[in-house]
Amino acid sequence: GAVVSQHPSWVICKSGTSVKIECRSLDFQATTMFWYRQFPKQSLMLMATSNEGSKATYEQGVEKDKFLINHASLTLSTLTVTSAHPEDSSFYICSAPSKVVTQYFGPGTRLTVL
Amino acid sequence: SQQGEEDPQALSIQEGENATMNCSYKTSINNLQWYRQNSGRGLVHLILIRSNEREKHSGRLRVTLDTSKKSSSLLITASRAADTASYFCAMPSGNTPLVFGKGTRLSVIA
Numbered sequence: 001g002a003v004v005s006q007h008p009s010w011v012i013c014k015s016g017t018s019v020k021i022e023c024r025s026l027d028f029q030a031t032t033m034f035w036y037r038q039f040p041k042q043s044l045m046l047m048a049t050s051n052e053g054s055k056a057t058y059e060q061g062v063e064k065d066k067f068l069i070n071h072a073s074l075t076l077s078t079l080t081v082t083s084a085h086p087e088d089s090s091f092y093i094c095s096a097p098s099k100v101v102t103q104y105f106g107p108g109t110r111l112t113v114l
Numbered sequence: 115s116q117q118g119e120e121d122p123q124a125l126s127i128q129e130g131e132n133a134t135m136n137c138s139y140k141t142s143i144n145n146l147q148w149y150r151q152n153s154g155r156g157l158v159h160l161i162l163i164r165s166n167e168r169e170k171h172s173g174r175l176r177v178t179l180d181t182s183k184k185s186s187s188l189l190i191t192a193s194r195a196a197d198t199a200s201y202f203c204a205m206p207s208g209n210t211p212l213v214f215g216k217g218t219r220l221s222v223i224a
Binding site for chain 1: 159
């Protein structure tokens with residue numbers, strides 16, 4: 001069935017560096033993808049909607065210059081956390097809409113900023 | 115999409131027992147879904163129930179929907195340690211992103 005993958009599954013970086021997370025739809029096309037962030041024992045919070053061929057739309061309170069989103073193709077969206085700081089440490093999950101079950105979720109990326 | 119509210123927030127049971135968790139919502143829906151999230155993992159779609167359905171089964175899962183009360187329940191029968199996870203309900207609306215509540219954290223003790 002349809003699968004959404006993320007890479008990397010976990011990353012540790014130093015404060016001030018940038019980290020890129022990839023989200024791919026493996027056997028279906030996704031003109032839209034969603035990025036969520038989840039802190040420990042909290043729910044998933046929608047960060048932004050990634051749109052193929054156009055700018056991403058960000059939820060209130062999410063800095064677009066901090067979290068750069070690029071939807072380069074119908075199967076790939078990337079989230080870049082720029083100048084990461086320890087407070088950006090979180091679990092980032094992407095998803096892609098599907099006609100079958102509405103949204104398929106990726107396995108998530110654990111970001112730890114030292 | 116609207117956000118559901120899961121109840122209880124946490125549930126601890128012995129292996130073999132049944133686990134029941136509930137979801138309440140505020141406005142009318144087309145369908146309701148339940149997702150499972152294992153610790154540190156993505157969400158896995160479990161089951162979808164449409165607004166004109168009252169009950170649906172999938173393996174050890176049983177979902178009910180009461181649109182008059184705007185509520186749904188998820189029953190996991192004969193629970194296993196592997197069922198330990200957080201469970202979320204979601205109510206999709208078109209292509210808008212799903213919105214999630216805090217979920218129910220289920221612990222199944224062997």
